[in-house]
Amino acid sequence: MFEKLQNLDRRWIFLFVLLSVIIPLLFPLGLKLHTSPPVEDIYNYIENLPEESVILVSFDYGPSTEIELNPAAKAVVRHAFRKKIKVVTMALWPMGAQMSQNVMKEVAEEFDAEYGRDYVNLGYKAGGSVLLLSLKSGFAQQFPTDVNNVPLSDLPLMNKVKDYNNCALVVSLSAGVPGIREYVLIVNTQFGKTMAGACTAVTAPEMYTFLNSGQLMGLMGGLKGAAEYEKLVGIEGNARKGMDAQSVVHLVIVLFIILSNIIYFVGEYRRKRME
């Protein structure tokens, strides 16, 4: 038995992890979810913005990280539309433009928001930091048209929003580079714009340093951060749906780590005794 456990096929672990995800999704446990200050800060900031303010939301991710960042995007945009705040979106990642299209279409239908008046999708542009730097002299210079190749001058919202100065908040939904780091480097540090971010869990530890230094006013880290924002906005999105499974899997992984350490040390002890 002990030897079997020592040489356990890792596919058994995969199976346990799979079951730990599937079972809570089929039979939700309703575990409690607490909100944290970095997420509350974003919520409170948007909550206190006056009507008709404009926020810039940058979709810096692709379909591979959709599960972590789409819920955050939907929650922020829902919150903005509920408060009658205008939303301008752009993307530093090629696939971000389509992510933005999908999210905005879904949320805009819910709030009866009109394209061009309540929100605009500027689409994708290459360049990362260089692009962000050049946007200081106006969005129209780098984005002569929106994602559908409509000139910005034909969109009423873009007649009011010329550059960063017209945006009350910049939110980067980031899965890597370019993303929050580039926004902090250019938009926050150089132009002094208030910034918030949502990032994948993998990049969250790096992003928390920006939160600590005040370069980010708030941060949603991974699915957990998105779930917290969904809770604050009062919606049952994909992030909240997945949190039961997330908690159960983490518990299973912790148990596996403890078990494998016990097996390792007992094995070592037995080996030494045999010698």
Added chain:
Amino acid sequence: MILAGLSNLSGISTLAMAIGQQITMKHIVGTWIAAFLTICIFSFLYDDNPLYKFAEHLFVGVSAGYIIATTYRNVMVPNLYGNIKTGVMILVKTGSFQWQYLSFILAGVMGIMLLMKLVPKFNWIARWPLSFMVGTASGLGIVFTMEALVLKQVDATLVPLLVRTASNSIQWSSTVQNWFMVLGVCSGLIYFYFSKEHKGLFFGTFSRIGIYVLMMAFGAAFGYTVMARVSLLIGRMLFFRDQWWPVFKATFGIEG
């Protein structure tokens, strides 16, 4: 059976499902393809196999194609062709050349030079625009990185080591937190100071603390990485539950 179900659905054109979505033929085919490719990718967990390879190659190919098409449509057409066209129109109409459009012509030329990498005989030409890009990135990187990632971060570690409340009593939680951060940063930096052997009371102790601080950082990073990977699995399972299952029922005509 699937084909029979699909042909049945195509006659109806759309179905209103419990999840509130209109399920169209396009939606059904797309969802089945997505489900098939998800299983292909997950099959790697059992063992490497041709289905996994097929899905992997398809993903890489589709991604590359999508990026090229998006970049052409969203960047090259409006920003390059559009601006050059405007410059040429002004030149034709007024007879005067507007110098601000020269930068777009230069960018276009450099783009073509970069493509010379594909021609072995002329691939040296690609080095010029490449060196321009490296130079620009380095110049911007040094200036902005120094300010945002070094000076601001150092500034954030300059915190009071004795935090007092409004009533002048010591706020222990913030005080301990600040001590922990300052000691953590300093000991971490000492660990990476290699001009002195990590021995003795000062260097030995602090480099040891530095290792523990780094271990804690690695632990946090590992925890978040596990969370990220599990999130991806949750995402696919939610897809099977919320999108594929209704389509499965529609395909096979299962009610309820």
